[in-house]
Amino acid sequence: MSGQKSHEANPAMTRAINSDMNRFFHxxxxxxxxxxxxxxxxxxxxxxWPFLQNGAGMNVIFHPDETDFDQILFHFSTLPRxxxxxxxxxxLALAGAAxxxxxxxxxxxPTTLGVGAGVEFALTVFLLLAPAALAPFKEAAALAGGxxxxxxxxxxxxxxxxATLWLILAGMIINxxxxxxxxIFLLFNEQYLQSVFMWGxxxxxxxxxxxxxxxxxxxxxxxxxxxxxxxxxxxxxxGDDTASSxxxxxxxxxxLILGFAVFITASVISAAGLIGFIGLAVPAALRIAGLTRSxxxxxxxxxxxxxxxxxxxxxxxxxNGLGGDIVPTGAATALIGAPFIILILRKARIMPGQQSxxxxxxxxxxxxxxxxxxxxxxxxxxxxxxxxxxxxxxxxVLLTGGESFHDILLQRxxxxxxxxxxxxxxxxxxxxxxxxxxxxxxxPEITGVSSATALxxxxxxxxxxxxxxxxxxxxxxxxxxxxxxxxxxxxxxFTHTPHYLLLNGLALTAILGAIxxxxxxxxxxxxxxxxxxxxxxxxFTRMDEVLIVAGVTVALLIVVIAARRPLELASFGNDQxxxxxxxxxxxxxxxxxxxxxxxxxxxxxxxxxxxVGLMAPHLARIAGYRLAGGHLLGAxxxxxxxxxxxxxxxxxxxxxxxxxxxxxxxxxxxTYFLFLAIRKR
Amino acid sequence: MFDLKNVSFQSExxxxxTLLGDISISFPTGEFSAIVGxxxxxxxTLLKLLARKNKPASGQITLDTQILDSHSTRDFARKxxxxxxxxxxxxxxxxxxxxxxxxxxxxxxxxRYRAEDHEKIDRAMEMTHVTEFADRFVASLSGGERQRVxxxxxxxxxxxxxxxxxxxxxxxxxxxxxxxxLVANLKSEIGLTVxxxxxxxxMVGRFADHILAxxxxxxxxxxxxxxxxxxxxxRDIFQTEIGVIRLPESTHYVSYIA
Numbered sequence: 035m036s037g038q039k040s041h042e043a044n045p046a047m048t049r050a051i052n053s054d055m056n057r058f059f060h061x062x063x064x065x066x067x068x069x070x071x072x073x074x075x076x077x078x079x080x081x082x083w084p085f086l087q088n089g090a091g092m093n094v095i096f097h098p099d100e101t102d103f104d105q106i107l108f109h110f111s112t113l114p115r116x117x118x119x120x121x122x123x124x125x126l127a128l129a130g131a132a133x134x135x136x137x138x139x140x141x142x143x144p145t146t147l148g149v150g151a152g153v154e155f156a157l158t159v160f161l162l163l164a165p166a167a168l169a170p171f172k173e174a175a176a177l178a179g180g181x182x183x184x185x186x187x188x189x190x191x192x193x194x195x196x197a198t199l200w201l202i203l204a205g206m207i208i209n210x211x212x213x214x215x216x217x218i219f220l221l222f223n224e225q226y227l228q229s230v231f232m233w234g235x236x237x238x239x240x241x242x243x244x245x246x247x248x249x250x251x252x253x254x255x256x257x258x259x260x261x262x263x264x265x266x267x268x269x270x271x272x273g274d275d276t277a278s279s280x281x282x283x284x285x286x287x288x289x290l291i292l293g294f295a296v297f298i299t300a301s302v303i304s305a306a307g308l309i310g311f312i313g314l315a316v317p318a319a320l321r322i323a324g325l326t327r328s329x330x331x332x333x334x335x336x337x338x339x340x341x342x343x344x345x346x347x348x349x350x351x352x353x354n355g356l357g358g359d360i361v362p363t364g365a366a367t368a369l370i371g372a373p374f375i376i377l378i379l380r381k382a383r384i385m386p387g388q389q390s391x392x393x394x395x396x397x398x399x400x401x402x403x404x405x406x407x408x409x410x411x412x413x414x415x416x417x418x419x420x421x422x423x424x425x426x427x428x429x430x431v432l433l434t435g436g437e438s439f440h441d442i443l444l445q446r447x448x449x450x451x452x453x454x455x456x457x458x459x460x461x462x463x464x465x466x467x468x469x470x471x472x473x474x475x476x477x478p479e480i481t482g483v484s485s486a487t488a489l490x491x492x493x494x495x496x497x498x499x500x501x502x503x504x505x506x507x508x509x510x511x512x513x514x515x516x517x518x519x520x521x522x523x524x525x526x527x528f529t530h531t532p533h534y535l536l537l538n539g540l541a542l543t544a545i546l547g548a549i550x551x552x553x554x555x556x557x558x559x560x561x562x563x564x565x566x567x568x569x570x571x572x573x574f575t576r577m578d579e580v581l582i583v584a585g586v587t588v589a590l591l592i593v594v595i596a597a598r599r600p601l602e603l604a605s606f607g608n609d610q611x612x613x614x615x616x617x618x619x620x621x622x623x624x625x626x627x628x629x630x631x632x633x634x635x636x637x638x639x640x641x642x643x644x645x646v647g648l649m650a651p652h653l654a655r656i657a658g659y660r661l662a663g664g665h666l667l668g669a670x671x672x673x674x675x676x677x678x679x680x681x682x683x684x685x686x687x688x689x690x691x692x693x694x695x696x697x698x699x700x701x702x703x704x705t706y707f708l709f710l711a712i713r714k715r
Numbered sequence: 716m717f718d719l720k721n722v723s724f725q726s727e728x729x730x731x732x733t734l735l736g737d738i739s740i741s742f743p744t745g746e747f748s749a750i751v752g753x754x755x756x757x758x759x760t761l762l763k764l765l766a767r768k769n770k771p772a773s774g775q776i777t778l779d780t781q782i783l784d785s786h787s788t789r790d791f792a793r794k795x796x797x798x799x800x801x802x803x804x805x806x807x808x809x810x811x812x813x814x815x816x817x818x819x820x821x822x823x824x825x826x827r828y829r830a831e832d833h834e835k836i837d838r839a840m841e842m843t844h845v846t847e848f849a850d851r852f853v854a855s856l857s858g859g860e861r862q863r864v865x866x867x868x869x870x871x872x873x874x875x876x877x878x879x880x881x882x883x884x885x886x887x888x889x890x891x892x893x894x895x896x897l898v899a900n901l902k903s904e905i906g907l908t909v910x911x912x913x914x915x916x917x918m919v920g921r922f923a924d925h926i927l928a929x930x931x932x933x934x935x936x937x938x939x940x941x942x943x944x945x946x947x948x949x950r951d952i953f954q955t956e957i958g959v960i961r962l963p964e965s966t967h968y969v970s971y972i973a
Contacts, residue, residue, distance in 0.1 A: 472803075596825065597824055597825075599819070599824050599825070600819075600824045602805075602808075602816070603816060603819060605803075605805040605807075605808075606802070606803055606805055606816070607802070607803035609768055609799055609802075610799070610802055610803060612767075612768075612788060612792075613766065613792060613795075613796065613797045614792050614816055614817070614819045614820055614872070615788055615789035615791070615792030615793065615819055615820035615823075616788065616819065616824075617788045655807070660807040660808070661807070661808075661812070
C-alpha cells in the first residue's frame with residue numbers, strides 16, 4: 035500500500051472540494067482502507083472457519099472434496115462470490131476515480147454519468163434481439179453502449195458555464211432515458227423479465243469461476259493502462275489550458291482514460307449487472323479524507339472499493355440467508371450509497387459557478403400572442419384528430435359511427451385527456467421548479483419528486499399489498515410531498531445554492547431505482563403492470579381520476595399565475611429578493627410545495643418518467659416566453675401538446691401493441707435535448 | 716442612522732474565523748459614508764451585516780434606534796436598499812422590467828402599479844442615464860451599464876438608506892465620477908444616507924463625507940475626508956507607501972504611490 039501523502043495542493047480539486055484538510059484527516063484514507071481490509075479478512079476467516087476447524091482450509095480453496103456438499107458450495111459459490119465482489123468493487127471504484135479526475139467533477143462516476151445505464155441498455159437489447167451468431171460481439175456492444183452514453187452526457191454538458199453541475203444533470207437525463215428504454219424492451223419480452231432484472235439489479239451470486247475468469251483479465255488490463263496514465267492525469271486537473279501548455283495532449287489523454295474507465299465498467303456490468311455508487315462514493319470519500327494526487331487516489335480507490343463491496347456483499351448474504359437472493363447486491367449498494375451522496379454534498383462544496391459569461395444577443399422583445407394562438411389551435415385540432423383518427427399499421431382510419439362508437443370514444447378521450455392534463459401539470463411543476471431553483475435543467479423528474487411518488491406507490495403495492503388504485507394514489511401523493519419536505523429540510527442550510535436541491539434529488543432517484551429493482555425481482559405477477567406504469571402508460575387511467583387531477587392543476591395554475599410577480603423576483607436570487615422585501619424562504623417553500631403536488635398528481639396518472647416537466651418549460655423559454663406568467667401559460671400549452679402527440683403515437687405506432695406514453699414523451703424530450711446540445715456547438 | 720455596538724462576525728463552519736471583531740460605530744444620517752480597507756479587511760462583510768445578509772455573532776445593530784432584526788422583510792426593504800458586489804442578472808428581463816422591481820417593497824405581490832410608481836421608475840432611469848436602454852435585455856448590457864441599471868432599481872426602491880458594495884468597480888473613470896456625483900447629489904437633494912464600500916482613494920476623498928477604514932476586521936481609522944487624505948493616514952490604513960499632493964488652486968488632494 036502506498037504510504038505517500040500528497041501535500042501538493044491540486045487547485046481544481048481543492049476548489050471543487052473545499053474540505054477542511056487538517057493533518058488528522060490526511061491519515062484518513064489509510065485508516066479507512068485498513069479498516070475495510072481487516073473486515074474483509076474477518077469475513078473470509080468467518081466463511082472459512084468451519085473448514086479451518088477440520089483442517090480442510092487449504093483444500094477447500096484449491097481442491098475441494100467433491101463428495102462434500104459444504105466444500106463444493108464454498109469453492110464454487112461463496113469463494114468466487116467473495117472474489118467477484120472484490121474485483122467488481124475495485125474496478126468500479128478505480129473507474130470512478132479516473133472519471134472524476136478526468137472530468138474534474140467530484141460527483142462523476144460510471145453510474146451518475148449514464149455509463150452503467152448505457153451498458154445495461156446495450157446488453158439488454160443485445161441479449162433480446164441479436165442472433166446467437168453475434169454473441170462474440172456482446173462485449174463490443176456493451177462497450178459501445180457505455181461510450182455512447184458518456185459521449186452524449188459530455189456533449190450536453192461541455193461548454194457550459196457551470197459544467198460540473200450540467201454534467202451530473204445531463205447524466206441523470208441520459209440515465210432516465212436509457213433505463214426507460216431498457217424497461218420498454220423488457221416489456222415486450224416478458225419471459226426474460228425475472229432473470230434480466232436479477233442481473234440488472236447487480237446480482238453477485240456465483241455458481242463457478244467463469245465470471246471471475248471473464249472479469250479479472252479485463253480489469254487487469256484496464257488498471258494497468260489507467261495507472262500508467264496517472265501522472266498526466268494530475269496535469270489535467272490543472273485545467274485544459276495549463277495542461278496543454280505543459281505538453282499534455284489533453285483530448286487524446288482524456289479519451290483514452292475515459293475509454294478504459296468505461297471498458298472496466300462494461301466488463302463488470304456484463305458479468306455482475308449494475309452495481310451503483312461504489313464508483314461514486316469510494317473515490318469521493320477518499321478525496322474528502324484528504325487524497326489529492328490522482329495516482330494515490332486511484333490505488334487507494336482500487337483497494338478500498340474492493341474491500342467495501344466485499345463487506346457490503348457479506349451483509350447482503352447474511353440478510354438473504356440460505357433461501358437464495360432476495361436483495362441483489364447492486365441494489366443494496368445503491369441503497370447504502372445513495373444517502374452517502376447527501377453526505378458528500380455536505381462536505382464537497384460544488385461551486386454554483388461564476389455568472390455565465392455568455393453575451394446575450396440583443397433580441398427584440400416580441401409579443402407571443404401569435405405563438406400562443408397557434409399552440410391553442412394545435413391543441414384543439416390535435417384533440418379532434420387524436421380522438422377520431424387512428425392508424426392500424428397500414429392506413430389511417432377515421433372513427434365514424436358504428437356500434438362501439440361511444441365506447442371507443444370514451445376510452446380514447448380518457449387516455450387523451452389524461453395525457454393532456456399530465457402534460458399541463460408537469461409543465462407547471464417544471465416551470466415553478468426551474469424558476470425558483472434558478473436552473474433550466476431542473477424538473478420534477480430530476481428533483482426526485484416524481485420518483486418518490488412512484489416509490490411510495492410501489493412499496494405500498496409490492497410490500498404491503500395495496501391493490502386499490504385510489505389507495506395507491508393517496509399513498510403516492512403523500513410520498514411525493516414527504517420527499518419534498520425531506521429535500522427542503524436537507525437543503526435548508528444551502529439556501530444560497532439551489533443546486534443542492536437537484537443533487538439531493540439525484541440521491542432520491544437512485545434510491546427509487548434500487549427499490550424498484552428489488553421490488554421487481556420479487557413481485558411476480560404484478561411486475562409487468564408495474565413496469566408499464568413506470569414507463570408511463572395511460573392505459574390504466576379512469577375518467578374520474580383525470581377529472582380530479584385536472585381540477586387540482588387548474589386551481590394551482592390560477593394560484594401561481596396570480597403570484598407571478600414574486601415568482602419573477604425569485605429569479606433575482608435570494609439576497610436580492612430579500613432586499614426587495616420578499617420573504618424568499620417561505621415563498622420558495624410554498625412554490626415547491628405546489629410543484630410537488632402537481633408532479634405527484636401527474637405521476638399518479640402516467641408514471642414518473644416523462645420528460646415533459648423538463649422539456650416544456652425549457653421550450654417555452656427558448657420560444658421567447660420571458661416573464662413568469664407567460665412562461666407558465668406557454669409551458670402548459672407546449673406540455674399539453676407534446677403529451678397529446680406522445681399519447682397518440684403510443685396508441686398507434688405499434689398497433690395493436692400499446693406503448694407507454696411516458697416513454698414516448700421521454701424519447702421526444704431527450705432527443706430534443708441532444709439536438710439542443712449539438713446545435714449549441 | 717445605523718448604530719453598531721460591539722459587533723463581531725464569524726464565518727460558518729467547524730473552525731469559525733472571526734472576520735469582524737468588536738466594531739462600534741455610528742453612520743451619520745444624511746451623509747455619504749465610505750468603508751475602505753485592504754482586500755479581506757471585512758468591508759463587504761460589514762456592509763452585509765448592515766443589509767441583514769449576515770447575522771452578527773455578537774453585539775447589536777440598530778437602525779433608527781430600532782433593532783435591525785425587528786424589522787419585517789418588507790419594512791426593511793422600504794428603509795434600506797442594498798446593491799451586492801455582483802448581483803445575479805436575470806437573463807430574461809428588460810431594463811425597465813428590472814428597474815420596476817424596485818417598487819416591489821411598496822406594492823408587494825399583488826398590488827397594482829400606479830402612476831406614481833411609473834413616474835418613480837422613469838425618474839430613476841433618467842437619473843442614472845439608462846433610459847435609452849429601457850427595452851433592451853439587462854443581460855445584453857456591458858458591466859458598467861448593468862451597474863447603472865442596478866442603481867436605477869435601488870433609486871426606484873425609494874429607500875432613505877442606500878448600501879452599495881463597490882458600486883463603481885466596473886465603470887470607466889467618467890461613469891465612476893458620474894455615479895458617485897449622482898449619489899452625492901441625491902444625498903444632498905433628498906437627504907439619502909449612503910454607505911458604500913469603495914476602492915479608489917481619490918474618489919473617496921472627493922465624494923465621501925465620512926470614512927471608516929478597516930484593517931484585519933478591526934476599525935483602524937474613522938474621520939472626515941479632509942483628514943483621510945493625509946499621507947500618514949493612508950499609509951497606516953493600506954500599509955503601503957502612499958503620498959498625497961494638493962492640487963493647485965483647489966482644496967483637493969490626490970494620492971500617488973510612492
